[in-house]
Amino acid sequence: MGGRIRVKGSPTKSLAWKDACKLIGTEPISVDGQWQEGLSGSGTSGVHFAEATCDIETGIVKVTRILAIQDCGLIVDKLTAESQAHGGIIAAINFALFEDRIIDRMTGQMVNPNMEMYLLAGMSDVPKVEVILNNMPERGVIGIGEPPTVSTASAIANAVRNAIGVTIRSLPLHPHRVLAAIEQEKAGGTN
Amino acid sequence: MKAFAYVNPANEREAIAALKIDGIAMPIGGGQDLLARMKDYIDSPDRLVNVKGLDATVTATPDGGLRIGSAVKIVDLAEHAQVAKLYPAVVHAAGEVGTPQIRHQGTVGGNVNQRPRCWYFRNEEFVCFKNGGSRCFAVGGENQYHAIFGNNGPSHIVHPSSLAVPFVAYGATFRLVSASGEREVAAADYFTMPTMRNVLKENVLEDEEILTHVILPAPGTVKSGHYEVRYKQSHDWPLAFTTVVLTMNGNTIASARVVLGAVAPVPWRSKPAEDALAGKPLNEQTAAAAGDAAVSEARPMSGNAYKVQIAKTAVKRAVMNAAGLKTV
Numbered sequence: 409m410g411g412r413i414r415v416k417g418s419p420t421k422s423l424a425w426k427d428a429c430k431l432i433g434t435e436p437i438s439v440d441g442q443w444q445e446g447l448s449g450s451g452t453s454g455v456h457f458a459e460a461t462c463d464i465e466t467g468i469v470k471v472t473r474i475l476a477i478q479d480c481g482l483i484v485d486k487l488t489a490e491s492q493a494h495g496g497i498i499a500a501i502n503f504a505l506f507e508d509r510i511i512d513r514m515t516g517q518m519v520n521p522n523m524e525m526y527l528l529a530g531m532s533d534v535p536k537v538e539v540i541l542n543n544m545p546e547r548g549v550i551g552i553g554e555p556p557t558v559s560t561a562s563a564i565a566n567a568v569r570n571a572i573g574v575t576i577r578s579l580p581l582h583p584h585r586v587l588a589a590i591e592q593e594k595a596g597g598t599n
Numbered sequence: 600m601k602a603f604a605y606v607n608p609a610n611e612r613e614a615i616a617a618l619k620i621d622g623i624a625m626p627i628g629g630g631q632d633l634l635a636r637m638k639d640y641i642d643s644p645d646r647l648v649n650v651k652g653l654d655a656t657v658t659a660t661p662d663g664g665l666r667i668g669s670a671v672k673i674v675d676l677a678e679h680a681q682v683a684k685l686y687p688a689v690v691h692a693a694g695e696v697g698t699p700q701i702r703h704q705g706t707v708g709g710n711v712n713q714r715p716r717c718w719y720f721r722n723e724e725f726v727c728f729k730n731g732g733s734r735c736f737a738v739g740g741e742n743q744y745h746a747i748f749g750n751n752g753p754s755h756i757v758h759p760s761s762l763a764v765p766f767v768a769y770g771a772t773f774r775l776v777s778a779s780g781e782r783e784v785a786a787a788d789y790f791t792m793p794t795m796r797n798v799l800k801e802n803v804l805e806d807e808e809i810l811t812h813v814i815l816p817a818p819g820t821v822k823s824g825h826y827e828v829r830y831k832q833s834h835d836w837p838l839a840f841t842t843v844v845l846t847m848n849g850n851t852i853a854s855a856r857v858v859l860g861a862v863a864p865v866p867w868r869s870k871p872a873e874d875a876l877a878g879k880p881l882n883e884q885t886a887a888a889a890g891d892a893a894v895s896e897a898r899p900m901s902g903n904a905y906k907v908q909i910a911k912t913a914v915k916r917a918v919m920n921a922a923g924l925k926t927v
Contacts, residue, residue: 463927465912466828466838467905506831510718512740517725519718519741524635530698532832583830583838584743584905 452555454478456497458563459535462571464590467583469568471501471535474560481550483543489552493539496556501535502528504561505580601643608648611811615778617648618807626650626809628670628709631701636714640723641730650809651706657682663817669708669810673762674699676707685818688765688825688842695827696761698834708810711763711773715756715801716836717745728754728798742900744836747907748863750898754793757861758801759836762813763790764860765825767868768842771815777808786813790865801864821846822881824921826913827860837861839910841917843889845876852876852885857893857917862910869893872914881922890915 413428415421423431459473478493506527510520520526539556561579569575574589608614618624622645627633629651636642654668657679665685667676676682677693696702696710719725719736726732737745737755745755763786766773771786789802804810827840837860844856855876859867875892879885893914897907916926 465915466909468828468830470832510741512719512725512736514736514740515725517722519722522721524716525718527831527835530831530833530835582743583909584902587905587908 450550452479452481452550452552454555454559456556456559456563458560458567460564460567460571462568462586464572467586467590469505469564469581469586470533471505471564471567473535474501474537474563475540476538476556476560477540477542478552478556479542479544479550480552480555481547482545483541484549486541489541490539492552493541493556494537496554497537497539497560498529498534500557500560501533501564503579504564505529505533508580508582600637600640603637603644604646606646606648607652608650609652611653611776611809614648614650614653614809615776615807617646618809619778620646622646624648624807626708628706629672629701629704631697631705631709632713633709636721639721641714641721650708653809653811655706660814664815667707667813667815669706669711669812671707672703673697673705673707673710674702676762677702686765686769686815686823688768688823688844689762689815691825692761692765692827692840692842695829695837707762707813711760711766711813712802712804712810713759716759717756720756728793729756731799737900739901741902743902743905744838744861745900745903746863747894747897747899747903747910748859748867749792749865750900752793753795754798754864755900756793756801756864758790758863758865759861760866761827761837761840761860764840764858764866765823765842766813766815767866768823768844768856768858769815769818770844770856771813773810774812774814775804775808776811777805781811783814786866787868793864818844819846822921824917824919826916826920826926828909828913839906839913841893841910841913843876843914843917843921845881845918845921847881850880852879852881855889857889857914859893859910859914862897862906869914871895876918881918883919883922883924886915886918886922886924889918 412422455477457475460471462469512519574593576589606617608617624646625644627647651670653670655670656668658666660666673693673696683690719727720729725736735754746757766786772783773789775782821844823844825842827837829835829837839862840860842858846853855873857869857872872889872893875889890911894907894911919926
């Protein structure tokens with residue numbers, strides 16, 4: 409209070425924040441909290457929408473917009489929860505479009521073990537991402553670590569399907585896969 | 600990285616003298632390729648000779664062309680008003696190189712002379728032809744980014760330079776300097792197809808020779824276009840790209856130069872595409888016909904047939920770009 413730490417109930421016993429910190433020394437302060445029954449829930453869900461363009465002459469897919477409605481129960485910290493969803497979505501764009509561990513079929517060695525050849529989205533590859541979190545305190549705290557990465561890639565692949573009329577069943581959506589799928593469709597299709 | 604000596608010469612003469620040592624000496628421009636090769640133990644020179652201090656200017660030549668110093672930074676080429684006016688495809692290609700950081704460090708000479716990006720060549724575990732070995736691992740291996748033209752071997756790399764392609768298309772000559780004097784080589788003759796004898800190199804530059812200037816002739820009455828296809832939108836190598844330079848007679852194409860990049864061990868000039876353009880009106884139909892003709896002689900490897908379609912599209916769109924037509 410007023411830059412000072414006071415003993416509860418006795419206002420005369422106080423220390424300046426700086427002086428109080430000096431007393432801590434080099435030992436970290438560690439406090440174990442208690443689990444509060446009923447605050448944590450399980451079971452999470454989300455819906456992701458993707459908008460993508462596909463250049464049918466080159467097979468290049470660009471994701472132009474992602475909208476994520478993500479459930480995480482009680483939102484403890486809105487900024488970090490949204491940021492977590494953004495990170496998960498960008499990771500999902502990476503495995504939808506780019507990430508591929510390419511192994512030399514003759515030697516078993518990975519041929520792209522570096523940041524030049526192992527592709528990850530750059531700034532220009534990341535679309536507009538909107539995250540809508542539903543705050544539902546009555547459900548308690550639910551994880552939002554992995555859930556935002558789950559559905560984005562499928563949404564992107566479905567957007568490409570809607571764009572070109574062909575389902576591509578493996579990721580990443582490399583131009584060779586996209587062009588092959590378009591060729592297959594022209595030749596009579598698979599489904 | 601092996602320890603090396605560093606020499607900072609004051610001029611061309613000193614630079615050439617510094618390259619002559621008992622051991623391996625290499626010129627270093629922006630170092631965007633060479634330093635990475637040294638860290639990966641693909642090259643381990645004893646001495647580096649800084650050539651960033653050599654001519655870094657763009658000057659007009661008496662015949663109406665431009666003379667570009669090899670030490671010109673790629674970013675300065677990309678933003679050069681006179682280059683943009685006379686050789687728009689050069690500016691376009693320069694602007695798509697790597698990233699802003701790479702364009703601010705990398706030089707024209709370094710871009711032209713960089714070594715192949717082949718993932719076998721770049722990996723010390725694979726001793727391929729270009730690393731003094733006796734095979735090309737792309738054959739029967741992972742060749743999705745390798746050549747679709749000029750695949751007679753022994754090496755199946757694609758030439759990595761973005762600037763080389765418009766330089767060949769505009770009919771540039773390269774000025775090379777060594778202890779025995781200077782010579783000028785047409786850009787088209789500078790890059791060499793791999794043979795068992797010269798597979799360790801991609802061009803005619805000798806070990807103690809420096810590329811000092813790129814000389815572009817007056818462009819004449821031409822329209823030019825450039826189109827690059829990339830998987831990622833930034834910091835990625837093109838899958839295929841094309842520069843076209845069309846000599847115009849009204850709206851009719853009198854003659855054409857079509858050069859493709861990232862598809863062959865050299866910047867690949869396509870005679871079939873040039874023939875398909877000559878005498879035709881400049882429109883979308885002609886552009887599509889040029890694209891089809893350009894890949895008529897493609898010979899893809901086991902895993903890169905998709906690049907044929909991409910190369911075809913790059914040619915078509917480069918011609919449309921020259922015509923001022925919208926491409927996508």
